[in-house]
Amino acid sequence: MGAELRKMREHVGLSLTEAAALHGTDRTTVSNIEAGRFGVSADRVRVWAANYSCPDAAYIDALSQMARERRAVSANWWESYRDRLAVTALDLAEMEHHASALRGAQITHLPGLLQHEDYVRAVFREAVPPLTPEALESRVEFRVRRRAVLDGAEAPECTFLIHEAALRMRFGEDRMIKSQLDHLLNQSDRKNVTIRVMPFAAGGFPSAGSSTLYVSGPVRQLDTVQLDVPTGSAFLSADTHLANYRSVLDRMEERCLGPDPSRDFIRDVMQDL
Incomplete structure (x- = not known):
């Protein structure tokens, strides 16, 4: 999930600092989410995708579904x-x-x-x-x-x-x-x-x-x-x-x-x- 959000950010040419300002958060939070150290909600996926002007609805839906599944399952077996x-x-x-x-x-x-x-x-x-x-x-x-x-x-x-x-x-x-x-x-x-x-x-x-x-x-x-x-x-x-x-x-x-x-x-x- 973090890697996909990083690709979205890089696709529109934003730095971590610029993305953080766009999302109303700090650079460290964006970095930690992209590195997979923090989880991310389906709502945040959609907000960030909108901020990055991502036009692919099917792609955003798939990412949002994955985020919901991770939240619904407290701990997958792995x-x-x-x-x-x-x-x-x-x-x-x-x-x-x-x-x-x-x-x-x-x-x-x-x-x-x-x-x-x-x-x-x-x-x-x-x-x-x-x-x-x-x-x-x-x-x-x-x-x-x-x-x-x-x-x-x-x-x-x-x-x-x-x-x-x-x-x-x-x-x-x-x-x-x-x-x-x-x-x-x-x-x-x-x-x-x-x-x-x-x-x-x-x-x-x-x-x-x-x-x-x-x-x-x-x-x-x-x-x-x-x-x-x-x-x-x-x-x-x-x-x-x-x-x-x-x-x-x-x-x-x-x-x-x-x-x-x-x-x-x-x-x-x-x-x-």
């Missing part, structure tokens, strides 16, 4: 992890909660929302620096709880592009990997989940060195790209970034197998274990 995990992890869970669609590309790890608990634990055991047992279990628990977004009444439509490298990467013993791949197949039975595999034979493709998640918001202006980085996550929301990553995912998806051949491919990988 807030209980605020003192244990990086803020970017909480931001990702919140974005998934509000998403209308998710479209991800995974190169060496399976999609976080489709990971079996044992697989999650094996992945986090490779963290650098090594995690304490308590920190490891917190991350495992958090990632497993994120999967609930697939079960909601308004669960987002999800398309996951998975490279063969991720299917064959050995995090743990063969028996556990088989269980994870079986879990992957079960998840592909969901009406809102589409899995498409890119085999090694498909050759090179854009953004081969990183995993990408495109989060579609209630309106296009709230779309966000999440990238995995060694320190957690990076988020991009500039129009150019969004357009580039939509193109990257389009080109990758063109080279992936269809949903049914992808399921057969996953079964073949299981047979090889």
Whole structure:
């Protein structure tokens, strides 16, 4: 929410001091709200949007609805992890909660929302620096709880592009990997989940060195790209970034197998274990 209000302010070329004068408040308050340190009411969202002459009613309505939901729920489930995990992890869970669609590309790890608990634990055991047992279990628990977004009444439509490298990467013993791949197949039975595999034979493709998640918001202006980085996550929301990553995912998806051949491919990988 703070980031969106900051983008509105910057779009009309106002400094923090100028915006504060316009809103009848002080510079520190504007800065704290934009940084996410303070909450903001739906009424304030509408007033600030009007002060910034934002003309997009659907965008303002979506932001106002998000503000109302945050006030109505005293503490969303991810807030209980605020003192244990990086803020970017909480931001990702919140974005998934509000998403209308998710479209991800995974190169060496399976999609976080489709990971079996044992697989999650094996992945986090490779963290650098090594995690304490308590920190490891917190991350495992958090990632497993994120999967609930697939079960909601308004669960987002999800398309996951998975490279063969991720299917064959050995995090743990063969028996556990088989269980994870079986879990992957079960998840592909969901009406809102589409899995498409890119085999090694498909050759090179854009953004081969990183995993990408495109989060579609209630309106296009709230779309966000999440990238995995060694320190957690990076988020991009500039129009150019969004357009580039939509193109990257389009080109990758063109080279992936269809949903049914992808399921057969996953079964073949299981047979090889």
